């Protein structure tokens with residue numbers, strides 16, 4: 001009898017272990033900076049609010065900062081490009097309009113120059 005209980009407990013543990021990774025799967029725009037995402041931050045040094053995206057975003061208007069609030073358009077001050085294969089292009093205007101700067105694969109920018117601070121309105125990989 002004790003052996004049966006032990007086997008049942010072990011089965012329960014095995015099930016819990018196998019389920020855990022699925023619960024942690026990366027999700028776009030959930031406030032967590034995951035692999036393969038571009039993660040924008042409201043303030044310098046990756047602080048003050050986050051917006052994390054897995055895909056191109058042609059218009060930042062309508063997205064809000066997690067943990068901070070407010071529209072993300074024209075208010076990014078630092079970012080991470082967690083994409084392994086894709087260079088990130090951050091644009092001054094929506095729909096890839098205006099000037100842009102690039103951030104390499106797995107690159108980071110702890111702060112922007114004054115020209116780019118609080119200007120980004122779209123991004124493309």
Ligand SMILES: [Ca+2]
Nearest residue numbers: 027032034052
């Ligand atoms: Ca995420």
Ligand SMILES: [Ca+2]
Nearest residue numbers: 092119120121
């Ligand atoms: Ca802009």
